[in-house]
Amino acid sequence: xxxxxxxxxxxxxxxxxxxxxxxxxxxxxxxxxxxxxxxxxxxxxxxxxxxxxxxxxxxxxxxxxxxxxxxxxxxxxxxxxxxxxxxxxxxxxxxxxxxxxxxxxxxxxxxxxxxxxxxxxxxxxxxxxxxxxxxxxxxxxxxxxxxxxxxxxxxxxxxxxxxxxxxxxxxxxxxxxxxxxxxxxxxxxxxxxxxxxxxxxxxxxxxxxxxxxxxxxxxxxxxxxxxxxxxxxxxxxxxxxxxxxxxxxxxxxxxxxxxxxxxxxxxxxxxxxxxxxxxxxxxxxxxxxxxxxxxxxxxxxxxxxxxxxxxxxxxxxxxxxxxxxxxxx
Ligand code: UT7
Numbered sequence: 001x002x003x004x005x006x007x008x009x010x011x012x013x014x015x016x017x018x019x020x021x022x023x024x025x026x027x028x029x030x031x032x033x034x035x036x037x038x039x040x041x042x043x044x045x046x047x048x049x050x051x052x053x054x055x056x057x058x059x060x061x062x063x064x065x066x067x068x069x070x071x072x073x074x075x076x077x078x079x080x081x082x083x084x085x086x087x088x089x090x091x092x093x094x095x096x097x098x099x100x101x102x103x104x105x106x107x108x109x110x111x112x113x114x115x116x117x118x119x120x121x122x123x124x125x126x127x128x129x130x131x132x133x134x135x136x137x138x139x140x141x142x143x144x145x146x147x148x149x150x151x152x153x154x155x156x157x158x159x160x161x162x163x164x165x166x167x168x169x170x171x172x173x174x175x176x177x178x179x180x181x182x183x184x185x186x187x188x189x190x191x192x193x194x195x196x197x198x199x200x201x202x203x204x205x206x207x208x209x210x211x212x213x214x215x216x217x218x219x220x221x222x223x224x225x226x227x228x229x230x231x232x233x234x235x236x237x238x239x240x241x242x243x244x245x246x247x248x249x250x251x252x253x254x255x256x257x258x259x260x261x262x263x264x265x266x267x268x269x270x271x272x273x274x275x276x277x278x279x280x281x282x283x284x285x286x287x288x289x290x291x292x293x294x295x296x297x298x299x300x301x302x303x304x305x306x307x308x309x310x311x312x313x314x315x316x317x318x319x320x321x322x323x324x325x326x327x328x329x
Contacts, residue, residue: 002130002173003129003130003132003171003172004129004130004171004177004178004179005125005126005129005130005171005178005179006169006172006177007167007168007169007177007327008069008169008170009065009069009070010065010068010165010296010300011060011061011063011064011065011165012060012163012164012166012293012294012297013056013057013058013060013061013064013142014045014057014162014163014164014294015047015052015163016045016048017047018043018044018045019043019044019045019146020032020042020043021035021036021041021043024158027151027157028153028154029154030154038261039158039159039258039281039285040260040261040263040282041158041259041260041281041282041286042282043282043283043285044146044160044283044284044285044287045162045163045284046146047147047162053085053087053147054085054087054164055087055097057142057162057164058081058083058096058140058142058164059097060164061140061142061164061166061290061293062097062100062138062140064166065138065166065167065168066101066168068168071168071170073102073103073104074104075105075136076103076105076106076136076137076168077107077128077133077136077137078106078107078108078125078134078136079094079095079098079107079108079138079140080110080111080125080137080138080139081093081094081097081108081140081141081142082111082113082118082119082120082121082140082141082289083111083117083143083288083289084113084114084143084145085142085145085147085148085289089199089200092108092109092110094108094140095108101138103138106138107134111124113289113317113319113321114317114321115143115256115258115289115291115315115318116256116315116316116317117141117143117288117289117315117317118141118165118289118290118313118315119182119184119314119315120321120323121140122139122167122179122325123182123184125139125169126178126179126182129169130171132171135170135171136168136169136171137168137169138167138168138169139166139167139293140164140165140166140293141164141165141290142163142165143164143287143288145160145161145162145286145287145288146161146162147162148196148216148217149217150216153216156217156218156221159258159259159285160285160286160287160288161284162290163284164287164289164290164294165290165292165294165295165297167296176328177307177328178328179325179326179327180310180327180328181239182323182325182326183235183239183242183323184323185231185234185235185322186319186322187319187320188319188320190223190227191318191319191320193219193223193224193320194218194317194318194320195217195218195318196214196215196216196217197213197214198213198214198215199215225262227316227320228258228259228262228316228322229262229265229266231320231322232255232256232263232265232266232314232316233266233270234322235314235316235324236253236266236269236312236324237270239312239314239325239326240312245310247270247271247272250272250276250310250311250312251309252276252299252304252309252312253266253267253270253272253277253278253311253314254278254292254295254296254299254305254312254313255267255278255292255295255313255314256313256314256315256316256317257279257281257284257287257291257295258286258291259286260279263277263279263281266314278298278299278305280294280295280298288317291315292313296311305329306329307329308328309328310326310327310328311326311327312324312325312326312327313325313326313327
């Protein structure tokens with residue numbers, strides 16, 4: 001029997017500060033009605049002050065996942081973090097977590113795949129476990145994009161929230177659990193649809209070439225919307241085909257929580273009934289890399305995701321990147 005990467009435990013972290021649509025009405029020209037109708041979002045959690053951010057959320061989620069696994073951090077082989085909003089451009093958030101949790105024998109690196117960060121990071125970790133390179137991994141999905149939005153731009157600032165989720169994954173033999181299949185896709189020609197210009201080496205902060213460029217998230221919403229509708233369905237169909245399953249075999253669908261309309265379109269294309277579709281976009285908005293592991297965490301906590309169930313996750317984001325995982329929980 002082949003070696004599989006099996007999720008042992010899950011953790012999460014959320015800031016306590018709440019930002020409702022009514023609060024946003026006081027900041028930009030928007031309304032609760034518009035936001036709910038176009039996105040399904042009612043409120044989101046946002047990091048408060050300089051001490052709350054991606055590193056803080058990542059360590060919180062990782063600590064909970066590690067405690068629940070019962071594993072000695074010294075036995076961990078790898079820390080992988082899917083994020084695009086690390087406390088620093090470098091060093092990585094994964095290295096910060098590795099230090100804080102005392103994983104003295106682990107390698108650590110970040111995976112930059114925006115809202116698909118957890119999908120990409122988990123598939124990387126599973127491949128390294130299945131190949132025998134490591135026996136275990138801590139995989140985190142986290143972002144605090146509310147630190148990167150322009151609070152005068154109503155087309156973006158209403159969308160995002162902050163959050164994190166983390167899983168401990170271990171090698172197991174003779175099991176039908178674990179990551180069953182993955183599809184990873186990209187199209188860099190769409191990079192301009194959602195990006196931050198300033199802060200990298202092309203337009204460094206304070207440089208003459210950065211003048212007039214945006215240091216916050218800019219997005220062509222309708223382009224991203226059209227891409228997302230197509231990408232979510234395509235990735236799910238491909239990953240189902242890859243593992244020889246149909247959507248009837250899926251017990252729970254945990255999609256990236258960016259927009260209720262996008263999720264509903266994907267669920268319709270896959271003929272998935274409402275009770276198999278996990279939703280928390282109304283509570284947290286788009287938490288980017290945090291979105292999928294946060295969904296898995298809540299689904300498990302609510303008793304909707306139990307050991308042995310088959311769960312399909314799918315995400316899309318800046319890059320452009322997208323992908324899907326099928327996991328037997
Ligand atoms: O993880 C990837 C992250 N990104 C996404 O997932 C974004 C995907 N895109 C979307 O979810 C949708 O495109 C949005 C929710 C961002 C926008 O919805 P839309 O139905 O595509 O609206 P729109 O951009 O076509 O704008 C329609 C109107 C415009 O007014 P006019 O030009 O028709 O007069 C906007 O100016 O709505 C206006 N508008 C707003 N009105 C009230 C844009 N933002 C707001 C707002 N409140 N917050």
